[in-house]
Amino acid sequence: MVLGALPGFRDFYPAELAERTHIFATWREVARRFGFVEYDGPPLEPLELYTKKSGDEIVGQLYNFVDKGDREVALRPEMTPTLARMVAARANALRKPVRWFSIPQLFRYERQQRGRLREHFQLNMDIVGESDVTADAELLVGAIEIMRLLGLGPDDVRARVSDRRILHGYLLAAGVPDAAFGAVLAVVDKIDRQPRNVSEDKLRTLGLDADAVRAVMAIPECTTLEGMQSLHVRGSEEVVREFSRFASYVEALGGGAYLQPDLSIVRGLAYYTGIVFELFDAKGELRAICGGGRYDTLLKQSWGPDLPALGFGMGDVVLGELLRARAILPAAPPGVDVWVAFGDGATVEDAMRVTSRLRARGISVEYALGGQQLSRQLKAAAAAGARDAVILGAPNAGLGEAMVRRLGDSQDGSKERRVLLDDWIGTLGSPGATRSSTHS
Amino acid sequence: MVLGALPGFRDFYPAELAERTHIFATWREVARRFGFVEYDGPPLEPLELYTKKSGDEIVGQLYNFVDKGDREVALRPEMTPTLARMVAARANALRKPVRWFSIPQLFRYERQQRGRLREHFQLNMDIVGESDVTADAELLVGAIEIMRLLGLGPDDVRARVSDRRILHGYLLAAGVPDAAFGAVLAVVDKIDRQPRNVSEDKLRTLGLDADAVRAVMAIPECTTLEGMQSLHVRGSEEVVREFSRFASYVEALGGGAYLQPDLSIVRGLAYYTGIVFELFDAKGELRAICGGGRYDTLLKQSWGPDLPALGFGMGDVVLGELLRARAILPAAPPGVDVWVAFGDGATVEDAMRVTSRLRARGISVEYALGGQQLSRQLKAAAAAGARDAVILGAPNAGLGEAMVRRLGDSQDGSKERRVLLDDWIGTLGSPGATRSSTHS
Numbered sequence: 001m002v003l004g005a006l007p008g009f010r011d012f013y014p015a016e017l018a019e020r021t022h023i024f025a026t027w028r029e030v031a032r033r034f035g036f037v038e039y040d041g042p043p044l045e046p047l048e049l050y051t052k053k054s055g056d057e058i059v060g061q062l063y064n065f066v067d068k069g070d071r072e073v074a075l076r077p078e079m080t081p082t083l084a085r086m087v088a089a090r091a092n093a094l095r096k097p098v099r100w101f102s103i104p105q106l107f108r109y110e111r112q113q114r115g116r117l118r119e120h121f122q123l124n125m126d127i128v129g130e131s132d133v134t135a136d137a138e139l140l141v142g143a144i145e146i147m148r149l150l151g152l153g154p155d156d157v158r159a160r161v162s163d164r165r166i167l168h169g170y171l172l173a174a175g176v177p178d179a180a181f182g183a184v185l186a187v188v189d190k191i192d193r194q195p196r197n198v199s200e201d202k203l204r205t206l207g208l209d210a211d212a213v214r215a216v217m218a219i220p221e222c223t224t225l226e227g228m229q230s231l232h233v234r235g236s237e238e239v240v241r242e243f244s245r246f247a248s249y250v251e252a253l254g255g256g257a258y259l260q261p262d263l264s265i266v267r268g269l270a271y272y273t274g275i276v277f278e279l280f281d282a283k284g285e286l287r288a289i290c291g292g293g294r295y296d297t298l299l300k301q302s303w304g305p306d307l308p309a310l311g312f313g314m315g316d317v318v319l320g321e322l323l324r325a326r327a328i329l330p331a332a333p334p335g336v337d338v339w340v341a342f343g344d345g346a347t348v349e350d351a352m353r354v355t356s357r358l359r360a361r362g363i364s365v366e367y368a369l370g371g372q373q374l375s376r377q378l379k380a381a382a383a384a385g386a387r388d389a390v391i392l393g394a395p396n397a398g399l400g401e402a403m404v405r406r407l408g409d410s411q412d413g414s415k416e417r418r419v420l421l422d423d424w425i426g427t428l429g430s431p432g433a434t435r436s437s438t439h440s
Numbered sequence: 441m442v443l444g445a446l447p448g449f450r451d452f453y454p455a456e457l458a459e460r461t462h463i464f465a466t467w468r469e470v471a472r473r474f475g476f477v478e479y480d481g482p483p484l485e486p487l488e489l490y491t492k493k494s495g496d497e498i499v500g501q502l503y504n505f506v507d508k509g510d511r512e513v514a515l516r517p518e519m520t521p522t523l524a525r526m527v528a529a530r531a532n533a534l535r536k537p538v539r540w541f542s543i544p545q546l547f548r549y550e551r552q553q554r555g556r557l558r559e560h561f562q563l564n565m566d567i568v569g570e571s572d573v574t575a576d577a578e579l580l581v582g583a584i585e586i587m588r589l590l591g592l593g594p595d596d597v598r599a600r601v602s603d604r605r606i607l608h609g610y611l612l613a614a615g616v617p618d619a620a621f622g623a624v625l626a627v628v629d630k631i632d633r634q635p636r637n638v639s640e641d642k643l644r645t646l647g648l649d650a651d652a653v654r655a656v657m658a659i660p661e662c663t664t665l666e667g668m669q670s671l672h673v674r675g676s677e678e679v680v681r682e683f684s685r686f687a688s689y690v691e692a693l694g695g696g697a698y699l700q701p702d703l704s705i706v707r708g709l710a711y712y713t714g715i716v717f718e719l720f721d722a723k724g725e726l727r728a729i730c731g732g733g734r735y736d737t738l739l740k741q742s743w744g745p746d747l748p749a750l751g752f753g754m755g756d757v758v759l760g761e762l763l764r765a766r767a768i769l770p771a772a773p774p775g776v777d778v779w780v781a782f783g784d785g786a787t788v789e790d791a792m793r794v795t796s797r798l799r800a801r802g803i804s805v806e807y808a809l810g811g812q813q814l815s816r817q818l819k820a821a822a823a824a825g826a827r828d829a830v831i832l833g834a835p836n837a838g839l840g841e842a843m844v845r846r847l848g849d850s851q852d853g854s855k856e857r858r859v860l861l862d863d864w865i866g867t868l869g870s871p872g873a874t875r876s877s878t879h880s
Binding site: 004005006007009011012013017018020021029033034035037040045046048049065067068071082095100105107119127130131132134135137141145248249336348353355356359363365366383 | 451475537585803
């Protein structure tokens, strides 16, 4: 009887962990290029951290409990409250704009459906302390460059972008009353996924006249910059000009090919105040890869500092599905560089001494821990995915000599060659290597 | 009012996260050199996973609760049960010996004392499926090489090693009854930390005669290989020969200078069956850096597969304290490589285009998101820890030219030089860089 993991939780065997490592390493690499520094917070937080912002209804989706010190606590369902808490605690000391990223594991107790998970890892990149749309462009292009570095081009992924304030101005101009704004946004969010007449009925129920209904139903058709620029927006003309500036910044930063203005992007969360965006697979088969935007009032409303902010979350699950479908994820962890084998003329201690010298040069090495026939050692070397086997104490090898066999490369005619051991080691890696090839 | 993290939980601001990254990267680098592959399991597991092996008394130290699906669950307090569960589920399919490592965050609800934390990260390295002491040597030297790569030499850290079976044979030969073995080990574990007469009294209470008490009290004096070899051990003579073989393997693998046989090493957990070890700071001021050993019967007793196994856990907290005391931790996350500044003759979009080209070559770049005076931009560049500032549109720069200023290197007389922008970019990084300098 073998217990499994809890439903909705993943075991990462080495093959799956290698996929995760590939995604994390790409996230970190792009964050580094963009000058973002990594932070982290506790996976367990006071429950109040989440109820304060989202109200008590979020509790139904949390892994929350009372700890042994009678504290109400919860596994973190999102990272932004932790970010807000940490920034608030040092708001004055931090260099602005803050460019921070983190890769937390997040937890939600959701009804299990369609293999939906209850945990995932999510890259969070946030900029705090800059109100200009240059920051919005910088952040979005960060997300786009992750796609590019993973091998996903503009034909694979689209960055759909809108601005909450433009949408607001458009609805106002169309005669939608301010009070109905939230409810209308909820309908807009579903226009693509429900029959046209259902959406129209809902809008009429909200008190919209025929013109207003027509205007709302036209929102998903606004998918170009020119379309955004020609919208009739009441009181949001300056915002439209800012949006155009934003689009040209995205272009200058190299992300233009991915950009797709789309007035229908709403984002579920209520706290966005400006430009919002989502990254989608171009075929539209998957859920969003990434979502984010500007939330200028959140920090002030939650923990105090009146700092403009923007950020996005990008999970590992949908992204992994897309990369797997495109066959651009590593299939397995890499094998070792070298297998040290030993024949009758050498001992396991000889193998260990060579192993130690190789590892000190940054080379990854395995050898047969238990004593084995040479032929079995070489089979083990192939099974381990070793690139080369070096054979000590082979029948025809002289003093200080060894045979080096290239494994897993059958095209190579000269599979085995005799080497002077010291010379051969000297050609590999570098002495006293520190972290020449960190792979994480 | 700013909420803090829960007591015993850490916020990792970028400076602390950089320390953690340094430790994690070194762990991963040594694991890679030793041919270990990374795995991970869920931080939340069925409670039964822990009560099965350790009994119900462990529950007092767990973060356990009932989830919304009425499951008894717990935040993982250790990784070995998850490892055992995962190996058991694929025992036949896995290549042996299994060389796996993981860096889980672990949780224990301990009474808060001396700043004791309730979470920590712990490297777990395990070998499953090899009974020979070559594996014990390989594993211990893995731990030792982590010390070396972190900059901790044999004068900084000692690897104290014993063998449960030698200790058993020694106690038997000294006349300690088998039934008192566990209780006597508990006394041995504390000999260093309590007055001599307290230990002696306890041993007498356990029914030991004067000779047996003397023999037990002499255990901490056995701290050399010769001492171990000359012990009077009943029925464990073969084990002593194995221990000598183990010691010569540690030497062959390059770890000999750190090795310190020490019969008094007991290890708290009951499940060890052979060689056990602990890494300590040489001054003996801190708790153990690392502890582990062979647990050949655990897998069979827990989830089924009859596979010998051994492993160690190395936490980030004590190790971090030692590295900080030696001042061999990075003080802060690295600054960006290049700051792109722009004077009156250039725009932020010019800066963005240069930024984009540099980042595509793997260079980390920041620039002023909001418009700023050039002098303020250069101050910001210095504050960001940038190595170089490249200045576009400077008064005397011609078409396609820029000024490059070396920052934070006041010894350099020629601080600023004129460059052809294209040529200069060509000297940096590499085009289409993928992950030339992943830092994690």
